[in-house]
Amino acid sequence: xxxxxxxxxxxxxxxxxxxxxxxxxxxxxxxxxxxxxxxxxxxxxxxxxxxxxxxxxxxxxxxxxxxxxxxxxxxxxxxxxxxxxxxxxxxxxxxxxxxxxxxxxxxxxxxxxxxxxxxxxxxxxxxxxxxxxxxxxxxxxxxxxxxxxxxxxxxxxxxxxxxxxxxxxxxxxxxxxxxxxxxxxxxxxxxxxxxxxxxxxxxxxxxxxxxxxxxxxxxxxxxxxxxxxxxxxxxxxxxxxxxxxxxxxxxxxxxxxxxxxxxxxxxxxxxxxx
Numbered sequence: 574x575x576x577x578x579x580x581x582x583x584x585x586x587x588x589x590x591x592x593x594x595x596x597x598x599x600x601x602x603x604x605x606x607x608x609x610x611x612x613x614x615x616x617x618x619x620x621x622x623x624x625x626x627x628x629x630x631x632x633x634x635x636x637x638x639x640x641x642x643x644x645x646x647x648x649x650x651x652x653x654x655x656x657x658x659x660x661x662x663x664x665x666x667x668x669x670x671x672x673x674x675x676x677x678x679x680x681x682x683x684x685x686x687x688x689x690x691x692x693x694x695x696x697x698x699x700x701x702x703x704x705x706x707x708x709x710x711x712x713x714x715x716x717x718x719x720x721x722x723x724x725x726x727x728x729x730x731x732x733x734x735x736x737x738x739x740x741x742x743x744x745x746x747x748x749x750x751x752x753x754x755x756x757x758x759x760x761x762x763x764x765x766x767x768x769x770x771x772x773x774x775x776x777x778x779x780x781x782x783x784x785x786x787x788x789x790x791x792x793x794x795x796x797x798x799x800x801x802x803x804x805x806x807x808x809x810x811x812x813x814x815x816x817x818x819x820x821x822x823x824x825x826x827x828x829x830x831x832x833x834x835x836x837x838x839x840x841x842x843x844x845x846x847x
Contacts, residue, residue, distance in 0.1 A: 591746060591803035593811040595818045600825040602687050610692045611684065611707045611831055612699055612767070615779045616677050618713045620668035624660055665716040666812050667753050667819055673713065674778055676820055680711075683824040696780035699771060702764035707831055708782050710758040710789075711823070719797070720750040723804070746801040753796045753819055758789040759830050792830055796822040 666672055677695070684693045699706075760782070762770070771780040798818035802811060 589803045589805040590807075591801075592806045593800050593802040593814040595814055595821075596748065596799040596801050599821045602825050602828055605688060605828070605832060606690050607688075607832065608690050608692075609688075609707055609831065610694075610702055610704065610764070611709060612694055612696055612702070612782075613677065613681055613684070613827075614696055614708065614710050614781055615777045616673040616711050616713060617781075618664070618668035618673060620664045620713060620715050622662050622664060623715070624662050665713070665753075666815055667716055668713045670776075672812070672816055676816055676823070677778075679816070679820040680823060680827065683820055684827060687824055687828060696771060696782060699764070699780065699782075700768050702767060704764055706762055706764050706767050708760040708762060708767070708784075708787075709827055709831065710756075710760070710782070710784070711827075712756040712758075714754040714756070716751050716753045718749060719752045720748070720799075723747045723749065746803050748799070748801050750797050750799040751815060753794075753798065753822075755794055755796075757792045757794055757826055757830055758784075759791075759833075760784055760787045760789055762787060790830065790833065790835070792826075794826055796826065798822065 663669070667676070681693055681695060684691065694702075767782065770783040772783050774781055796819060798815055800811070800814055800818065
C-alpha cells in the first residue's frame with residue numbers, strides 16, 4: 574500500500590508540474606497555388622492595461638512530518654507546496670512589444686510555408702517590390718480567458734491536503750482557452766506606390782505603411798488558443814505556447830483574407846466576434 578501511495582504521489586507530481594502545451598490540432602489551411610506578393614506590417618496594438626493575478630509556487634517545510642519521504646506535493650512528506658499570488662498590471666501577453674515582434678517573425682515564416690508560391694516579406698523589403706502588392710495590417714486588441722477549470726482544480730488541491738483522494742482530480746491537467754481579439758486589414762496597392770508610403774515610427778521595429786487613400790478589406794477576429802498545463806507548472810513557458818498557438822490561427826486567417834475575392838461573402842469567422 575505504501576508503495577502504491579508512493580507511485581501515485583510521483584505520478585501526480587509529474588502531471589501537476591507539466592508545462593503548457595497546445596490542445597487540439599492546428600487549423601487546416603486549404604491548398605493554394607496563386608502567385609502573390611504579400612507584405613506583413615509589424616503588428617500594432619490597442620490593448621488595455623489589465624490587472625492580472627500571477628501565481629508562484631514555493632516549497633515549505635512541514636514541521637509535523639517525521640521525514641522519510643517528501644515529494645513537495647499535497648502534504649505527502651516533509652515538504653508542502655504553497656501557492657503565492659500577486660497582482661500585476663500589464664497588457665495582454667499577445668500585445669506586448671517583444672511578443673508582437675516574435676509573432677510577426679513567426680507569421681512570416683508560417684505564411685511562406687503555407688503558401689510557397691507567395692512572396693512574403695516585411696516592409697523592410699518593400700522598396701524593392703514592383704507590381705501588385707497586398708499589404709496586411711494586424712491590430713491586436715485584448716484577450717480574455719473564455720474557458721478554464723483551474724479554480725476547480727485549485728479547490729481540489731487545497732482540500733486534497735487533508736483528503737488525499739481528491740488529488741486524483743489533479744492527475745488530469747488544467748484546460749484553458751484564451752480568446753484573442755483583433756482586426757485584420759488588407760490593402761491592395763502597387764510596389765512603386767508603396768515605396769512612397771513607408772513611414773518609420775520610433776516604437777516600431779520596421780516600416781509601417783501610410784494607408785491614406787487606400788480602401789481596406791477589414792475583418793474583426795476572435796481567435797481561440799486552447800492549451801493544457803499542470804496545476805503546479807512553471808508559468809514561464811506558457812507565453813511561448815500561447816504565441817505559437819495564436820500564430821497558427823492567425824496564419825489561417827491571413828491566408829483567408831488575402832485570397833478572399835472582392836464582393837464575395839467573407840469566410841466563416843474563426844470565433845465569435847464582438
